[in-house]
Amino acid sequence: MKKIQITLMAGMVAVLFSCNPLNIDPLTDPNNPSEAAALANAPRSQVQFLLTGLESRHRGYVTNISQAWNTFGREIWYLNASDPRFQTDWLGQAGRVPDAAYFGFGASGGGSYATPYQAIKQGYVLIDAVQNSSFLNNAEKKAVEGFAKTIMGYQFIIPANWQYENGIRTNVKDPLNPGGFRSYTAALTFIDSLLTAGLADLNAAGTTFPFKLTAGFNGFNTIDGLKRVNRAIAARVAVYRKDWQGALNNLGQSFMNLSGDLNNGPAHTFSAPPDAFNPLFYLLDANINTIIVVHPSVLADTTRGDRRVATKFHKRAVPVTVTTDATPLVGTHQDKRWPINTAAIPFIKNEELILIKAEAHAQLNQTADAVAAINIVRKAANLSNYTGATTQAALINQILYERRYSLWAEPWGHRWIDARRYDRLNTIPTSFDKGTIFKQFPRPQAEINWDLYVGG
Numbered sequence: 001m002k003k004i005q006i007t008l009m010a011g012m013v014a015v016l017f018s019c020n021p022l023n024i025d026p027l028t029d030p031n032n033p034s035e036a037a038a039l040a041n042a043p044r045s046q047v048q049f050l051l052t053g054l055e056s057r058h059r060g061y062v063t064n065i066s067q068a069w070n071t072f073g074r075e076i077w078y079l080n081a082s083d084p085r086f087q088t089d090w091l092g093q094a095g096r097v098p099d100a101a102y103f104g105f106g107a108s109g110g111g112s113y114a115t116p117y118q119a120i121k122q123g124y125v126l127i128d129a130v131q132n133s134s135f136l137n138n139a140e141k142k143a144v145e146g147f148a149k150t151i152m153g154y155q156f157i158i159p160a161n162w163q164y165e166n167g168i169r170t171n172v173k174d175p176l177n178p179g180g181f182r183s184y185t186a187a188l189t190f191i192d193s194l195l196t197a198g199l200a201d202l203n204a205a206g207t208t209f210p211f212k213l214t215a216g217f218n219g220f221n222t223i224d225g226l227k228r229v230n231r232a233i234a235a236r237v238a239v240y241r242k243d244w245q246g247a248l249n250n251l252g253q254s255f256m257n258l259s260g261d262l263n264n265g266p267a268h269t270f271s272a273p274p275d276a277f278n279p280l281f282y283l284l285d286a287n288i289n290t291i292i293v294v295h296p297s298v299l300a301d302t303t304r305g306d307r308r309v310a311t312k313f314h315k316r317a318v319p320v321t322v323t324t325d326a327t328p329l330v331g332t333h334q335d336k337r338w339p340i341n342t343a344a345i346p347f348i349k350n351e352e353l354i355l356i357k358a359e360a361h362a363q364l365n366q367t368a369d370a371v372a373a374i375n376i377v378r379k380a381a382n383l384s385n386y387t388g389a390t391t392q393a394a395l396i397n398q399i400l401y402e403r404r405y406s407l408w409a410e411p412w413g414h415r416w417i418d419a420r421r422y423d424r425l426n427t428i429p430t431s432f433d434k435g436t437i438f439k440q441f442p443r444p445q446a447e448i449n450w451d452l453y454v455g456g
Contacts, residue, residue, distance in 0.1 A: 035125055042129040044211075047136070050126045051144065051211050057119035058151050059268035061158055062345060062411040063279040064111020067292065069413025072438055074295045074428050076409050077329050079322040081289035092436025093326035100445040109162070113444055116158040117172060123152040124173045136210070143205035143223060149198030150230045153191050154347070157237065160187045161417055164440035169447075178455065181443075188241050195234045202227045216267040216344050220255070228255040229266050232348050235356050240421070244360040251360075256353035258373075262380050262406075265349030271342050280411075281341040282334060285317045293320060293331025297429045298408065301401075307382040308405045312337050326434040335409060351377060351406050352414075355399060362395040370395050377402050396422065 038046055067078040071090045080086040089096050103109040130136055130144045159168045163184075170190045171179025182190065205223050213221045220229050232254040238247035255265065270278040282291050294313050302309045314336035321330050338345075358373035367390045374395070375385045388394055400418055407414040419425045425437045 038125060038129045039132055042133045042135070044135050047126070047130055047133060047144065048211050050122070050129055051147070052214070054119065054122045054126055054148060054151055055214055055216070057115075057122045058155070058347075059270075059345075060115040060119060061111050061155075062268060064109075064115070065158070065413055066280055066409065066411040068112065069416050070292075070409045073413055073416030073419060074297055074430070074432075074437075075404075075413075075415050076292050076295055076335075077331060077433070078292055079289060079320055079329060079331055081322045084324060087322060087324045087329060087433075088326070091324075091326075091430075091433045092438060093324055093434060096436070098438060098441045100442045100448060103441045103444075109441065109444060112162040112441070113159050116155040119155045120152050120172060121175065123148040123155075139204065139206045140210040142201045143209050143226075144211065146198045146201030146203075146205055146223075146230070147209070147226055149194055149201060150226065150233065153195040153198060153230075153237070154233050156187070156191045156194065157233075157240075160184060160191065161240075161413075162441055163443065164420070166440060166443050178450075185241075188237060192234065192237050192241065195230055195237065199227060199230050199234075202230065214269045216269040219264070220266050225255070228253065229348070232256070232265070232353055235353060236348065239356055239359060240417075242363075244363040247356055247360040248364075251353055251357050254353055255350065256357065257350055258354065258376055260350055262351035262354070262377070263346065263349055265346045265352075267344035267346040268411075269344045277341040278338055278343050278345065280335065280345065281338040281343065284314050284334065284336060287318075289320055289322055291320055291331065292335050292409070294333040294335070294409075296330075296332075296432045298404070299333060302405070303383060305382055306405060307380070308408070312405075312408055324433075327432075329433060345411060347411070351380075352403075355403050355406060358402075359396070359399050362392055362399060365392060367395070370399075374398060374402060377406055381405070400424075 038050060042050070067076075067086070068090055070076045071078050071086075078086050078090070085102070088094065089098075089102065126148045127145050130141045133141075136144070156168070156170065165184055167181040167183050168187050169178045169180070170182050170187055202223055207223050209221055209223055209226065217225070217229075220226060231250045235247045235250035235254055235256075238244075238250055257264065270276055280292065282288070299313070312335065313333045315333050316331070319330050319332045320334075321328055323329075337343075354373050354376055358370045358377075361367075361370035361373065371386055371390065378384070378386060386398055388398060400422065403418060404415055415428070419428055419437075420439060425439060428437045430437060
């Protein structure tokens with residue numbers, strides 16, 4: 001009997017190790033190639049897929065930042081009756097303060113932290129793929145690398161401004177072996193160097209971009225056009241670094257046009273499924289209680305006749321009201337910038353560049369140039385020329401006012417960042433919502449845990 005049992009057991013072991021019906025061979029998803037496959041001599045078609053994927057990830061921050069950062073700066077209220085956290089927590093009502101979980105990778109912080117890093121990872125994969133591909137010549141590789149570094153530079157700015165004094169990781173190519181946290185100042189220096197490296201790549205790339213970009217890059221889909229986008233982003237970074245002459249130098253190489261369309265610039269595109277609709281589009285006067293509305297203080301501080309007000313704000317037939325545990329929030333006006341649900345959203349535009357020029361000149365006490373730039377924006381808004389004081393302080397006040405309406409509710413949170421840059425967070429009104437203005441947000445809990453249990 002024992003011999004039979006041993007024989008049967010031996011037979012079972014042999015079967016299990018030779019052909020186990022429960023051991024299924026791993027399958028490769030043909031619709032989602034692995035990263036290893038993309039890095040192993042990618043053909044041009046696969047490089048195109050990676051490039052389009054980077055463009056798609058590049059817009060991933062739009063929804064969260066448009067809703068959250070613009071709420072922090074009280075450019076808008078994002079009213080959401082089904083989830084009160086979007087009001088109570090974002091507005092800091094009843095003493096609420098940011099926590100590492102909710103404002104980390106969770107519902108509120110993902111678009112401000114995790115999503116940009118996903119785009120950055122996509123950029124690294126794209127760069128490695130073209131470097132390992134035998135199907136591209138050196139100029140074509142440089143073109144793609146320059147584009148990737150430009151987008152990655154833009155994306156790094158997002159968590160840097162979200163975390164601010166808490167710092168961010170910049171050495172993140174290997175997500176399982178990330179570098180330590182760097183200060184806000186050091187992070188901006190890194191971003192500037194990354195954009196500079198992208199420009200150097202584009203300078204070595206000839207004149208023709210070898211792959212197809214979406215319509216959002218129409219007018220910028222040549223090597224020269226991409227270099228101008230790169231320098232426009234670098235000008236924004238220079239302002240954050242308080243490198244005023246550097247900002248002007250970058251503007252001189254950007255797509256800034258003092259007599260051109262103020263809305264001109266590269267954009268995020270949207271379309272019908274399987275793509276995504278414009279996440280900021282809302283039907284005018286729709287009977288809903290989840291919507292972006294204009295903050296009451298923005299309406300209260302307008303200048304009579306300002307075309308920006310007429311073109312951006314729509315007075316609703318019926319206001320939207322959401323009750324919170326602090327006070328009811330009433331939205332009388334909604335955003336009307338997007339005529340259809342597939343409208344493109346610019347991610348940097350000529351109007352911002354002209355206002356950067358005004359700010360840099362004011363900071364350098366180049367009064368006439370600052371006023372001239374201010375007046376370009378005011379003329380487009382159907383307003384008279386600026387005739388106020390020309391002290392540096394007065395000009396900065398005026399420039400911040402113009403930025404408040406020219407860049408209202410763009411997917412960047414300009415007013416929140418501007419108020420922080422000039423130590424004016426206490427000037428953002430909270431009387432309408434009885435909330436708090438936050439300076440920055442805590443390091444995500446997942447990052448804290450990593451350093452405690454893995455990377456420490």
